[in-house]
Amino acid sequence: xLQAHGLACVRGDRRLFSGVDLAVAPGQWLQVxxxxxxxxxxxxxxxxxxxxxxxxxxxxxxxxxTDVRDDFHARLLYLGHAPAIKDDLSALENLQSAAAVGGxxxxxxxxxxxxxxxxxxxxxxxxxxxxxQGQKRRVALARLLCGQxxxxxxxxxxxxxxxxxxDMLCGILDEHIGRGGMLIFTSHQAxxxxxxxxxxxxxx
Amino acid sequence: MNAFVAILRRDLLLAMxxxxxxxxxxxxxxIVVSLFPLGIGPETALLRRIxxxxxxxxxxxxxxxxxxxxxxxxxxxxxxxxxxxxxxxxALLVSGKVLAHWLTAGLPLVLLAPVLGLQFDLSxxxxxxxxxxxxxxxxxxxxxxxxxxxxxxxxxGGGVLLSLLVLPLYIPALIFGAGAVxxxxxxxxxxxxxxxxGALLALGLFFAPWATTAALRIALE
Amino acid sequence: MSQPLINWFKFASPxxxxxxxGKMWPWFAALATAFAAAGLWISFFVAPTxxxxxxxxxIIFIHVPASWxxxxxxxxxxxxxxxxxxxxxxxxxxxxxxxAPTGALFAFLSLWTGAxxxxxxxxxxxxxxxxxxxxxxxxxxxxxxxxLTAAIDDPRRADKAGAIVSLVGVINVPxxxxxxxxxxxxxxxxxxxxxxxxxxxxxMLWGMLLMALAFWMYSIAVALYRVRAIxxxxxxxxxxxxxxxxxxx
Numbered sequence: 001x002l003q004a005h006g007l008a009c010v011r012g013d014r015r016l017f018s019g020v021d022l023a024v025a026p027g028q029w030l031q032v033x034x035x036x037x038x039x040x041x042x043x044x045x046x047x048x049x050x051x052x053x054x055x056x057x058x059x060x061x062x063x064x065x066t067d068v069r070d071d072f073h074a075r076l077l078y079l080g081h082a083p084a085i086k087d088d089l090s091a092l093e094n095l096q097s098a099a100a101v102g103g104x105x106x107x108x109x110x111x112x113x114x115x116x117x118x119x120x121x122x123x124x125x126x127x128x129x130x131x132x133q134g135q136k137r138r139v140a141l142a143r144l145l146c147g148q149x150x151x152x153x154x155x156x157x158x159x160x161x162x163x164x165x166x167d168m169l170c171g172i173l174d175e176h177i178g179r180g181g182m183l184i185f186t187s188h189q190a191x192x193x194x195x196x197x198x199x200x201x202x203x204x
Numbered sequence: 205m206n207a208f209v210a211i212l213r214r215d216l217l218l219a220m221x222x223x224x225x226x227x228x229x230x231x232x233x234x235i236v237v238s239l240f241p242l243g244i245g246p247e248t249a250l251l252r253r254i255x256x257x258x259x260x261x262x263x264x265x266x267x268x269x270x271x272x273x274x275x276x277x278x279x280x281x282x283x284x285x286x287x288x289x290x291x292x293x294x295a296l297l298v299s300g301k302v303l304a305h306w307l308t309a310g311l312p313l314v315l316l317a318p319v320l321g322l323q324f325d326l327s328x329x330x331x332x333x334x335x336x337x338x339x340x341x342x343x344x345x346x347x348x349x350x351x352x353x354x355x356x357x358x359x360x361g362g363g364v365l366l367s368l369l370v371l372p373l374y375i376p377a378l379i380f381g382a383g384a385v386x387x388x389x390x391x392x393x394x395x396x397x398x399x400x401x402g403a404l405l406a407l408g409l410f411f412a413p414w415a416t417t418a419a420l421r422i423a424l425e
Numbered sequence: 426m427s428q429p430l431i432n433w434f435k436f437a438s439p440x441x442x443x444x445x446x447g448k449m450w451p452w453f454a455a456l457a458t459a460f461a462a463a464g465l466w467i468s469f470f471v472a473p474t475x476x477x478x479x480x481x482x483x484i485i486f487i488h489v490p491a492s493w494x495x496x497x498x499x500x501x502x503x504x505x506x507x508x509x510x511x512x513x514x515x516x517x518x519x520x521x522x523x524x525a526p527t528g529a530l531f532a533f534l535s536l537w538t539g540a541x542x543x544x545x546x547x548x549x550x551x552x553x554x555x556x557x558x559x560x561x562x563x564x565x566x567x568x569x570x571x572x573l574t575a576a577i578d579d580p581r582r583a584d585k586a587g588a589i590v591s592l593v594g595v596i597n598v599p600x601x602x603x604x605x606x607x608x609x610x611x612x613x614x615x616x617x618x619x620x621x622x623x624x625x626x627x628x629m630l631w632g633m634l635l636m637a638l639a640f641w642m643y644s645i646a647v648a649l650y651r652v653r654a655i656x657x658x659x660x661x662x663x664x665x666x667x668x669x670x671x672x673x674x
Contacts, residue, residue: 012579013662050285051425074291082282088221089214100210101283103291351593355586359576368572369590372565373597376604383608400607404600415593418510422585 001025002047002151002182007056009042016042017202018055026150029173029183029193034202040186041081041155043202047184048078048153074103077149079157083140087129091120091139094128099146106146114145119165133160144172152176154185207292208300215304225273226308233266233313237320248325255324256334256385263313263338264345264374270309271349271370272363274301279357279423288424295413298420302350302413310342326385333388333398340401341381347405347412348373354419376404437514439656440665446656450649457642464635472628481545488538490637491531492556494644495563496598498528502570503595506588516652518584519659521591522574523651527644529567535560555609559602566594580659 001024008018016039024030032040046053049065049072058065060072085094092111099106115124118138128136137160144152152173158166170193177183177195219226240258241251278284278301287297317338318331326334352370356362384397468486502521509517539557540550551557570590577583660666 048289050288070291073289076289078285078289080282080285082280082285084282084286086214086218086277086281086283088218093214093217097210097214098283098286101207101214101287101290101292101297103207105206105210351589355573355589356576359573361576365569365572365576368565369569372562372569372601373593375562376597376600379604379608400604411593411596415589419586419589422582422589425582 001061002184003059003062004047005057005059007043007046007058008054009039009046010054011039011042015054020056020200020202022200024151024182024184026180026182027177027196029177029185029195029197031191031197031199032184032186032202033199038202040202044078044153044155044184044186045080048076049073050078075150076153077143077147077151078153078155079140079143080155083136085128085136085139088127090125090127091115091131091142092124094139095142095146098143102147104147110146111142114142115139117145118142119168134162134165137161138165141169141172144176149181151182152184154183156186156188158187158189158191207290208296211287211297211300212304215301216307219304219308225270226312229266229269229309230312230316232269233262233316234320236262236265238323241323251324252326252389255321255326256330256382256389258324259317259321259334260338260341260378260382263317263342264371264378266313267309267342267345268349268367268370268374270305271353271366274305274350274353275357275420275423276353276362284420284424288421293417294420295417298350298354298416299413302346302416305350306343306346310346314338314342327389330385330389333394334385337381337384337394337398337401340398340405341377344377344401344405344408345374347408348377350416351412351419354416354423357420357423377401380404437512437516439516439519439660440663442516443653443656443669446649446653450646450653453642453646453649457639457646460635460639460642464632464639467628467632467635472632479545481542484538484542486632486636488535488542489633490640491535491538492560493637494640495528495531495535495560495567497641498524498531498644499563499566499591499598500595502528502591506591509584509588510592515581515584515659518581518588519652519655520648521587522584523648523655524644525567525571525574525587526651527647529564529571531640531644532560532564532567536564553609555602555606558605558609562601562605563598566598570594 003023005021006018007020007022009016016037020043022030032043034040042051045051047058049058049069060068065072084098086097089097092108092115095111095115096106096108099111112124115121118141120135120138120142123131123135128139131139137157141157157169161169166189170191173183173185174194177193183193237259240254244250244254275284278287288294290297314335317334321331321334349366349370352366352373355369356366359365380397380401384394384401387397388394464486468483472483472486474480502524505517505520505524508514509521536557539560543552543557544550570587573590574583574587577586657666
């Protein structure tokens, strides 16, 4: 369970948000909403432990996240704005090296299954340079199918995806929540997910 | 440890797919070294005297050329974020990247230096010492350079700034590296210089990944 | 917890340090003026003419204290950087960046006066003396710090990056110094030592000491003055700055 109390974020001179409270329990999802520049990405980066909050505290399983950092990161899967895809590597190599750097090496069969399920059948060995934006996003999203992370923090996962892919991703997210996973994501789209969910509107 | 090997393999693979960048730095090394006889004149006694310094300064500049790329691409495409979130300590991953940088940017210089040393009429013994000093010194250049590369990540005018930050810190490596060859040529023995270079390398191995990690975390905030 | 004499952490907040610095800097400026007046009087009128070097040697009353200060200020910057990283106090980074220009100034002054001294002594504006060379590298380190912190827009990030640079630098300063010294002894040709002054007269020592104190006080005064400007700039959106401006209107 991830809890945050009184989070605040300052960027340069501007206070983006303050006093943000949130809690996500197993089997729950949380959609972060807000206008452009409201600090959605900043909030997700703070929750993932990439940048420090100007104020407030974050707890993972009831303990301050700074105390259990390694354990927390072992159970976290964060997909940011940038898809972390290397143009010179193939989809398969990208997926495998990302998993290995993340401390969870992946055998080729699992990686191939994930890539096929995400709709990249036949493109596993092409250099990512020749893939379209949407296809690159799919390579990044294939990581969702490979790990055993409990908490997913996804920044605009639906961006650049076609209608079919949006439905498929919704299915994957539903599955994760159904298994008792936790999900925090941002999106400008009105997404219908099953299970127990909440929305958080970021305002000044 | 697996993640260390994984990141080393990934960076080597990426370097292999972009061989031209690696070769550019090597050509730069060759050209700079070849310019000196043209600027100074072909008198062998003088060339032999300046050879260690020239080769070392050129190696220093060539190693610096590739530093910009060390973290910039990872920063841009989001890989660095994933590294910071890995359960493996970031300092270990950084060490893997630095090792990959040395293998692709430092080691080729070490191997090429004796060939260029022949242009300066160095004896085979001096060439051996030159290689040895570069073998000990170039990893140090990669380690120190990584700190500068991390500090200038995403900063305006990062490339020039990087050289301003890193070159003064390269001076001890230059002095002991070039000094080793000179001392040997003067019949004084290179042992002292080489062991000091080794000591600096040990110090760098210990401190540099830590400082680089701290700088990377700042760049990620 | 027992009551400490002074609550130091109170002054770690820019809002409470700002008025304190405002009260302190004129005192240090006055002390600097007094020490400089006494020091210059001794160095020009009291100290005897050197029988080897003539009147030209009097430049050391500026040169030597400036060199001392340039090295000392770098250490102080590193000290503030360590505090800033260790305790995450905002003021430390501001102190560091307030000190850097003064340190660079002294390093430059030391090089310049060194050249002025070198010309009549050795007939050359520049000799590759170990100390002069180290001083030059120190100036490069200062310039690197200033350039890096100036290139980063976010002041908090600039402070932290600057802290790492100055800590890496301070580990390297002794290494650089000894390597340059080693290099200097290997190349016997250029070994002219500036330090082997013949037995120094007590009055000369006093003059140097007073000038060092003057430079020290000047550095503190200027750093405090500069840190006040930095605080105002960084905290311009804070309510206490708005109130301060209101009061002065």
